[in-house]
Amino acid sequence: MRISKLLMPTLREDPSDAEVISHKLLVRAGLIQKTAVGIYNYLPFGYRVIRKVENIIRAEMNRAGAQEVLLPAVVPAELWRESGRWAKYGKELLRFKDRKEAEYCLGPTHEEVITALARAFVHSYKQLPLNLYQIQTKFRDELRPRFGLMRGREFIMKDAYSFHATQESLDAEYQNMRETYCRIFAACGLQYKVVQADSGNIGGSVSQEFMVLAENGEDALLACPQCAYSANVEAAVSAPPDSRIVAAAQEAVREVSTPDKKTIEEVSVFLKTPPENLLKTLVYYYKVNEKENHIVVLLRGCDQLNEVKLKNYLQADLILPAEDSAVVKITGVEPGFCGPVGLKNVRIIADELVKTISSGVTGANKKDTHLLNVAPGRDFELKETADLRLAQAGEKCPHCGAPLQAIRGIEVGHIFKLGTKYSEAMQAVYLDQNGAAKPFIMGCYGIGVGRTAAAAVEQHFDANGIVWPPALAPYHCVVIPANVQESAQMITAEKIYQELLAAGVEVLLDDREERIGVKLKDMELIGISSRVVIGKALAEGKVEFRLRSSADNELLPADSAAQTIL
Numbered sequence: 001m002r003i004s005k006l007l008m009p010t011l012r013e014d015p016s017d018a019e020v021i022s023h024k025l026l027v028r029a030g031l032i033q034k035t036a037v038g039i040y041n042y043l044p045f046g047y048r049v050i051r052k053v054e055n056i057i058r059a060e061m062n063r064a065g066a067q068e069v070l071l072p073a074v075v076p077a078e079l080w081r082e083s084g085r086w087a088k089y090g091k092e093l094l095r096f097k098d099r100k101e102a103e104y105c106l107g108p109t110h111e112e113v114i115t116a117l118a119r120a121f122v123h124s125y126k127q128l129p130l131n132l133y134q135i136q137t138k139f140r141d142e143l144r145p146r147f148g149l150m151r152g153r154e155f156i157m158k159d160a161y162s163f164h165a166t167q168e169s170l171d172a173e174y175q176n177m178r179e180t181y182c183r184i185f186a187a188c189g190l191q192y193k194v195v196q197a198d199s200g201n202i203g204g205s206v207s208q209e210f211m212v213l214a215e216n217g218e219d220a221l222l223a224c225p226q227c228a229y230s231a232n233v234e235a236a237v238s239a240p241p242d243s244r245i246v247a248a249a250q251e252a253v254r255e256v257s258t259p260d261k262k263t264i265e266e267v268s269v270f271l272k273t274p275p276e277n278l279l280k281t282l283v284y285y286y287k288v289n290e291k292e293n294h295i296v297v298l299l300r301g302c303d304q305l306n307e308v309k310l311k312n313y314l315q316a317d318l319i320l321p322a323e324d325s326a327v328v329k330i331t332g333v334e335p336g337f338c339g340p341v342g343l344k345n346v347r348i349i350a351d352e353l354v355k356t357i358s359s360g361v362t363g364a365n366k367k368d369t370h371l372l373n374v375a376p377g378r379d380f381e382l383k384e385t386a387d388l389r390l391a392q393a394g395e396k397c398p399h400c401g402a403p404l405q406a407i408r409g410i411e412v413g414h415i416f417k418l419g420t421k422y423s424e425a426m427q428a429v430y431l432d433q434n435g436a437a438k439p440f441i442m443g444c445y446g447i448g449v450g451r452t453a454a455a456a457v458e459q460h461f462d463a464n465g466i467v468w469p470p471a472l473a474p475y476h477c478v479v480i481p482a483n484v485q486e487s488a489q490m491i492t493a494e495k496i497y498q499e500l501l502a503a504g505v506e507v508l509l510d511d512r513e514e515r516i517g518v519k520l521k522d523m524e525l526i527g528i529s530s531r532v533v534i535g536k537a538l539a540e541g542k543v544e545f546r547l548r549s550s551a552d553n554e555l556l557p558a559d560s561a562a563q564t565i566l
């Protein structure tokens with residue numbers, strides 16, 4: 001492609017709403033454009049990256065024996081009523097009516113649709129196992145869409161669903177998918193970890209997440225430095241705590257329960273929950289100063305919450321639904337942060353609060369009031385999350401007993417053993433060898449396509465822009481004549497460009513009438529994997545070649561440059 005003909009709207013400034021590097025760079029490089037909160041256009045270069053991720057996924061899923069389908073994005077409420085999720089899913093589900101007042105939602109995930117599909121066509125054990133997948137646009141009305149493609153409301157997901165007659169068959173497919181996911185993320189050039197996960201809104205018993213390790217990751221993980229154990233803190237189990245952890249937790253509970261100064265034992269008796277379950281109690285909290293006490297508390301492991309009683313007991317402003325086993329106490333925080341939200345969202349809110357005050361703005365104890373130019377450390381003490389504190393205090397690995405380490409990750413993929421949750425609820429059955437009707441045993445397997453691309457940027461960038469892993473780069477090479485007015489340069493550039501093109505290289509020709517500095521900056525920002533500059537060295541019959549990932553130029557003979565690069 002000739003760049004003069006391309007839509008390539010690179011920007012000099014970071015977008016004002018961008019906090020993380022992938023969001024900043026994807027917008028600045030002209031790969032995506034915001035249409036509405038959490039809703040993006042994929043511009044030509046951005047869409048090429050998306051297609052590359054999709055094609056890696058597609059190739060590996062096909063190789064693993066799964067079959068591609070495409071299900072509707074608009075899903076009738078009826079199917080969601082059958083599974084029972086219409087009532088349960090909450091506000092993330094975007095619901096609407098058609099002209100006949102029939103109810104629909106935009107699918108956030110497709111267990112219902114696929115279960116109905118299998119119910120219609122799969123009648124015998126002989127047709128099993130079966131794995132169907134799609135790559136499709138999902139919609140989730142996220143509480144806090146942010147970070148560009150990482151947490152959008154409209155986003156592209158690969159979702160696969162498998163159907164089985166036996167648990168062994170599901171186990172084998174789960175393993176097959178686990179290995180397939182490892183191949184996919186490795187092919188995308190990502191450093192990742194597979195962790196034990198919580199099954200969240202999807203349900204089922206066993207699940208694992210694929211986490212791309214990155215400082216900006218929204219998920220807190222505990223990893224064992226000695227053995228393979230690692231888990232999302234949402235799901236982490238740990239060895240019996242030692243006395244230091246008990247002390248840390250006690251201190252934490254005392255601090256957050258001011259002015260009542262409830263001890264962990266008192267809270268434990270009240271919640272009828274053993275103290276060890278409360279040890280991960282304090283997830284986030286911070287103190288602004290003695291007077292303005294902003295506190296976020298999240299209690300986990302409390303199965304039988306009596307919401308009203310507990311609210312009074314802890315003097316909490318907000319108690320979360322019992323289903324989430326969580327309590328939140330938010331004192332003096334901007335009212336906008338409060339609301340009936342799920343466990344996960346509380347984590348996000350808490351994260352957000354800490355980030356907000358870290359960036360110099362904080363809520364005050366008055367409605368709609370903020371304090372500006374606040375500096376953590378100077379104006380208030382910013383406490384670490386208790387996850388980290390507890391990990392530092394030596395939370396032990398349940399397998400080998402080594403102290404767990406706290407790290408952060410981006411959830412790019414998630415695999416679940418669903419069992420018969422959906423097939424039983426929706427009466428999706430097959431006939432076994434004896435002619436008996438049995439519900440399908442199911443698995444499901446998701447990958448965030450856009451999030452994977454964003455995660456790749458979080459792991460691969462430098463001061464000048466994105467350094468795409470070559471498998472995801474929008475183009476592999478750009479040929480740049482330093483001055484398009486110099487006909488010798490243009491002729492050589494055109495020749496090298498044509499040779500690379502003929503050899504099947506994804507190559508660009510930067511034929512713009514721009515200064516060479518501007519051209520190089522653009523190509524570095526976008527992360528094109530390599531460049532050939534035809535400039536002064538042409539006088540000696542040479543051109544300059546450089547990989548995006550390198551700081552050094554290599555001089556190549558102009559005549560054979562294309563052959564050398566290939």
Ligand code: ATP
Nearest residue numbers: 149150151152155157411412413414446447448451
């Ligand atoms: P999260 O914990 O980040 O909210 P999730 O657990 O709700 O994600 P799943 O239901 O497991 O997500 O969906 C499968 C995959 O879809 C996730 O692993 C992630 O890669 C991707 N995904 C989920 N929500 C979003 C989103 N809002 N924007 C982009 N990708 C998403």
Ligand code: MG
Nearest residue numbers: 140142200344
């Ligand atoms: Mg979610």
Ligand code: MG
Nearest residue numbers: 200344411414
């Ligand atoms: Mg999750």
Ligand code: MG
Nearest residue numbers: 200209411414
């Ligand atoms: Mg998940």
